[in-house]
Amino acid sequence: MAGIRAQQKQKTRQAIIHAALNQLSAEQSFANLSLREVAREAGIAPTSFYRHFKDMEELGLTLVDECGLTLRQLMRSARRRFDEGISVIEVSVEVFMEFVEQNPNIFRLLLRERSGTSRAFREAIAREEEHLTAELEEYLIQSTGLPGNVARIQAEALVTLTFNNGAEYLDASADRRQTLIENTIMQLRFVAHGANAYVLAQQSNGR
Amino acid sequence: MAGIRAQQKQKTRQAIIHAALNQLSAEQSFANLSLREVAREAGIAPTSFYRHFKDMEELGLTLVDECGLTLRQLMRSARRRFDEGISVIEVSVEVFMEFVEQNPNIFRLLLRERSGTSRAFREAIAREEEHLTAELEEYLIQSTGLPGNVARIQAEALVTLTFNNGAEYLDASADRRQTLIENTIMQLRFVAHGANAYVLAQQSNGR
DNA sequence: TCATTCAGCGAACAAGTGTTAGCTTATTCG
DNA sequence: CGAATAAGCTAACACTTGTTCGCTGAATGA
Secondary structure, eight states, X not given: OOOHHHHHHHHHHHXXXXXXXXXXXXXXXXXXXXXXXXXXHHTSOGGGGGGTOSOHHHHHHXXXXXXXXXXXXXXXXXXHHGGGSSOHHHHHHHHHHHHXXXXXXXXXXXXXXTTSSOHXXXXXXXXXXXXXXXXHHHHHHHHHOOOHXXXXXXXXXXXXXXXXXXXXXXXXXXXXXXXXXXXXXXXXXXXHHHHHHHHHHHHHTTO | OOOHHHHHHHHHHHHHHHHHHHHOSSSOOGGGOOXXXXXXXXXXXXXXXXXXXXXXXXXXXXXXXXXXXXXXXXXXXXXXXXXGSSOHHHHHHHHHHHXXXXXXXXXXXXXXXXXXXXXXXXXXXXXXXXXXXXXXXXXXXXXXXXXXXXXXXXXXXXXXXXXXXXXXXXXXXXXXXXXXXXXXXXXXXXXXXXXXXHHHHHHHTTO
């Protein structure tokens, strides 16, 4: 009843996942990762890989799902943390960059395969981005009372800007990183302010 | 003096460039393009490739340079066209999306290799983005009188948003594309408005 | 206990890759 | 004209890749 077999299986499955993540870097993308190299680093024979994943693509999608989940949880907790009086924008950006800093390879995976050659990948990552955007949109509606369509467009802009600044953050030096955070915050504030002003103008324009 | 030799050389060089661009698609990125396939499509022997480029990377950088140049010229002409009374933002977005629509493979190249595995690529594309941003920044300073640092940050946000919406535009259906243009314009307006408001607030806060 | 399951392995395959060496042959130039 | 140049070619190399097949041996469960 210990499940010693299933237990071992999970272990090497994790070994494969770890090996894959470990080989990701600035110079190596998931797309040009080879099944054989992953297997080698995981300490198994190439053929054993198939006992766990049908494909490299299936492995990749697994990674995307896991990462997307943790990222979403993180952002949600960031918005909760905000009650302590700091600006939501500030907290969110800092948390996001912290994620990037602590999971550079995972973030690189998302960043690259977002526009990669595998449709399945692109769709999976678009889905994750959509989750983030939708949650942010809802938050905006509830906390500022913006109309839905404006909230949506604003949320998309916020996610886009944060994500892209995260990409630059990846390769930045320590002090460049600090100003990058500040600039990102400023950009998000621009968007937020502009969206509010837009709604006010609409209302005073008789409609 | 006709230079019949050099002339022929330019011709096959162009054939190589064309072959490479032709093989780019949603499913095939430059990174996993093979020298042999490019040579085959260009109608030359694999080894002849080396008479023109040291590397696939060198070929890629050539493409990036050419594309960046045309894109920049396009955006500049868009800002010139603006004198006719339409909003700059509107014209710029429309011109950019037109570029994306007419050069999907080129844009894909920029999009992907921007976060690709080749440092030379990343730097080359960052350089192109920097050109675009710098020109826009200068334009903002001259036309709105914003202080330099704010103009810079605003320009970065505008370029980022436009570029990313272009990525989505690539795979969008015809009518989705229209709303995408509208949304992009709205996002850019948010940023512009927010930046202006920020400066005004700074000034009225006694400084 | 004994048959079954199944994670993992080694060998082998057909393909495709980048790159070198050396030849051909039309252009170039003194 | 005649030597030099250089674009393009064929053949061959040493690899790496994904994937199939059939085997082993330990965990499983009736």
